[in-house]
Amino acid sequence: MLKRIAVAFLFAAVVTLGAVYAYLSLRKPAMRPPSTRVVARTPERVERGRYLFMNVANCAECHTESDWTRFDAPIKKDALGAGKIWPAEAGLPGALVSPNITPDAATGVGGWTDGELIRAIREGIGRDGRVLFPLMPYTEFRSMSDEDVESVVAFLRTLAPISRKQEPSRIDFPVGLLVKSAPQPVDGVVETPSRTDRVAYGRYLSMIAGCHSCHTPTKRGSHVEGMEYAGGERFGTEKSGLLAVSFNLTPDKGTGIGTWDEKQFLEKFRQYRDYAQGAPPPATPENFTVMPWLPFNGMEDDDLKAIFAFLQTVKPVENAVETRPLAGKK
Ligand code: HEC
Numbered sequence: 396m397l398k399r400i401a402v403a404f405l406f407a408a409v410v411t412l413g414a415v416y417a418y419l420s421l422r423k424p425a426m427r428p429p430s431t432r433v434v435a436r437t438p439e440r441v442e443r444g445r446y447l448f449m450n451v452a453n454c455a456e457c458h459t460e461s462d463w464t465r466f467d468a469p470i471k472k473d474a475l476g477a478g479k480i481w482p483a484e485a486g487l488p489g490a491l492v493s494p495n496i497t498p499d500a501a502t503g504v505g506g507w508t509d510g511e512l513i514r515a516i517r518e519g520i521g522r523d524g525r526v527l528f529p530l531m532p533y534t535e536f537r538s539m540s541d542e543d544v545e546s547v548v549a550f551l552r553t554l555a556p557i558s559r560k561q562e563p564s565r566i567d568f569p570v571g572l573l574v575k576s577a578p579q580p581v582d583g584v585v586e587t588p589s590r591t592d593r594v595a596y597g598r599y600l601s602m603i604a605g606c607h608s609c610h611t612p613t614k615r616g617s618h619v620e621g622m623e624y625a626g627g628e629r630f631g632t633e634k635s636g637l638l639a640v641s642f643n644l645t646p647d648k649g650t651g652i653g654t655w656d657e658k659q660f661l662e663k664f665r666q667y668r669d670y671a672q673g674a675p676p677p678a679t680p681e682n683f684t685v686m687p688w689l690p691f692n693g694m695e696d697d698d699l700k701a702i703f704a705f706l707q708t709v710k711p712v713e714n715a716v717e718t719r720p721l722a723g724k725k
Pocket residue numbers: 448452453454455457458491492493494495496504512515516521522526527528529530531532536547563564
């Protein structure tokens with residue numbers, strides 16, 4: 396009898412798993428055809444796009460080969476936008492590759508329409524309709540305004556075309572199936588918040604600059620509710636000896652930035668000025684980081700001040716974080 400029940404349970408479990416698998420593999424991601432929008436390449440847009448690409452939205456950082464042996468993995472400036480192979484040490488679920496997004500027609504995005512680029516950036520759908528792995532932060536870029544995403548596209552078109560074929564990413568099972576739920580079309584008009592509303596503008600920037608993404612802890616791929624900006628997300632691996640944990644950016648007085656003033660906050664971002672201009676030192680367990688300090692060094696004071704003003708309005712969460720848990724341990 397017991398055995399029969401066990402077999403029945405096992406059978407039921409297999410059928411359920413099969414159904415879940417079939418559902419996940421057949422499910423179509425939310426997507427729509429690319430828009431027919433054509434971006435007018437004005438000098439203002441190219442300039443704004445350059446700033447977002449290089450110093451705010453980290454496109455340059457993620458889509459350019461970098462020197463992993465140095466502090467903050469500085470990018471190889473002569474390969475700007477030509478793509479990057481993510482090392483195993485990054486602890487990602489598969490062999491991840493950031494594609495070549497220079498205007499090279501054969502190996503880059505030279506043949507894409509503006510609408511296709513905008514859809515990839517904000518909605519996570521590749522040219523051929525494939526779902527992009529959300530390491531590409533389209534779930535955050537979804538809030539990027541029409542004007543800003545058009546500026547990024549205008550700037551993309553001015554990059555030097557580099558012929559470099561990057562292999563497509565390979566995502567481990569079952570993560571590859573699960574990410575199908577990540578893309579989402581952007582509806583209607585998306586405005587840039589007014590700069591005079593510093594909190595709203597700061598919230599906007601902290602979304603597209605990845606502060607929210609990296610400084611909110613995740614569980615099984617989703618941000619933990621109630622822990623917005625509370626830090627504690629781990630980057631790197633213990634095995635590689637390089638591990639960094641994001642800091643608590645909520646205004647909690649004991650464990651967050653509740654006692655910092657604006658000047659202190661800005662100074663954090665300027666402390667690596669020399670590294671951003673010259674060559675940073677080797678990466679060690681003591682200084683290892685993934686926080687884009689080098690690109691953010693070029694962020695405007697007013698933008699950092701807006702981010703600070705916004706962070707002061709976030710719900711304080713008590714969460715003590717040791718940002719370099721392997722420092723001093725050999
Ligand atoms: C945190 C890293 C990261 C950031 C930041 C990032 N990307 Fe990506 N991007 C990726 C990865 C990884 C992929 C490929 C995902 C895959 O293979 O499924 C990708 C894919 C793309 C694609 C699709 C290209 C293709 O050939 O399919 C475009 C276009 C793109 N990114 C543009 C941008 C732009 C523009 C920005 C800045 C506004 C940006 N990305 C910021 C990591 C990043």
